[in-house]
Amino acid sequence: MKGAGNVKDNVGKAAPRGLYAMAEALPLVLSFEPNWQLRSIVLRVIGAAMILSSTTIWLMPGVAYDPEMGLIKIGISVFLLFAGIALMMVNDPGTHPDAYFDPIRRELRVLQRTGQGRPRTVLRRGYDSLGSVRFKDRSVELYEIDGSLLIRLPLSLGSTRKLLREQLSGVVPILS
Incomplete structure (x- = not known):
C-alpha cells in the first residue's frame, strides 16, 4: 500500500513538470482579437445599412433637376458609402x-x-x-x-x- 501511494504522488508531480517542459518547447500565442461578437454584428449591420442608403438616396422624391441638390446628394452618398465600408471592415478577423x-x-x-x-x-x-x-x-x-x-x-x-x-x-x- 505504501508503494502505491508513492506512485500516485509521483504521477501527480510529473504532470506539472510536463506542463512546464511543454511551455519551454512550444511558442505561446496571444491574439489581439476583441471578444465582442455583438459589437461586430452591430457594426456590420450599420455599415450595410449605410452602404444601401448611399444608393437609395437617389431614389428619394424631391427636386430632381436642381444642380445644388445634386452636389449635396453626391457628397452624402460618397460619405455614406465610405463610412459603411469602414464600419464593415473594422472587426475583420484576418486583420488582427x-x-x-x-x-x-x-x-x-x-x-x-x-x-x-x-x-x-x-x-x-x-x-x-x-x-x-x-x-x-x-x-x-x-x-x-x-x-x-x-x-x-x-x-x-x-x-x-x-x-x-x-x-x-x-x-x-x-x-x-
Whole structure:
C-alpha cells in the first residue's frame, strides 16, 4: 500500500513538470482579437445599412433637376458609402495581429496577415531587450528598457498567464 501511494504522488508531480517542459518547447500565442461578437454584428449591420442608403438616396422624391441638390446628394452618398465600408471592415478577423512568445529563440514576435493571408512580422524583440513585464487581471504589459509601454496583450486564461510567467521569469524583470 505504501508503494502505491508513492506512485500516485509521483504521477501527480510529473504532470506539472510536463506542463512546464511543454511551455519551454512550444511558442505561446496571444491574439489581439476583441471578444465582442455583438459589437461586430452591430457594426456590420450599420455599415450595410449605410452602404444601401448611399444608393437609395437617389431614389428619394424631391427636386430632381436642381444642380445644388445634386452636389449635396453626391457628397452624402460618397460619405455614406465610405463610412459603411469602414464600419464593415473594422472587426475583420484576418486583420488582427497575433503575438508569439518563442521560448527556444527567446523572443517575442508580432505577426499580422497581409491581404493575401500570409503572415508578416511586424515586431520582433528578444526577451533580453525587454525592460520589464507586468501581469494585470486580464492583460500583460511589456515595457521598454526606458519604462515606456511597448505592448499590452489580453490574457483570457489563467493557464496562459502561468505559462507566460514561467517563460519570462529569470529573463525579464516581472513587476508586481
